Amino acid sequence: MKKILSLSVLMFASVCANADIALFKENSRILFQGDSITDGNRGRNDDPNHILGHGYCFIIAAKFGAQFPERKLTFLNRGISGNTVQSLAARWQQDTLDLKPDVLSILVGINDQHVPLEQYEQLYDKLLADAKAANPNIRFVLCEPFYLPADGHKDGDARDHDVKQRQVIVAKLAAKHHAALVKLQKVFDDACKRAPARYWVWDAVHPTYSGHQLVADEWVRTVSQLAP
16 A cells, blocks of 8 residues: 555656646746745845745746746745735735736635635635736636644634635635636645644644645646646
């Protein structure tokens, strides 16, 4: 069984290593939006060593920037630690619409436990509609929020329950807006069969470097399946 699992992991790694993303056309602008998981302690100036942070955004940009230099891809990160969907709405014009992305990836929801579910859905839906109005050809990548407590998912864990409800909303919006849906909860739950939760997510919310690689791999796997 271990040999089969190891072989499947190697095959998956090979697919990701050789993946292409049809959405990454020449001169495409790829924008990552969200909270601290996306922020990744990114720089706030033009220093290219730090501008994308040290998380999944950097991993994706580094891979495809090196793989396809002739496409002149531009990767942007505007994630901000602590953000909720309300925070995104407040800065949407400057930090999203004005940047004119061709591909927009969003991961938000883990900080939204105090934002009513109905409002979360309505605001998120409006953000996507506004981006579509600004660029009818934009493509969306919606990453579901995830939660990985060290002692496992338990009934009665209010934050765990809240995140699961927001995952349903994100899936609903992905279907409505024809977006790629990056299902991260299962990725992390499955990873816990290989190593403890804290190996992947150190505080139930923020991935370790190994966890960020999981996010990047699933992002690539999901988005590479989309037609141009």
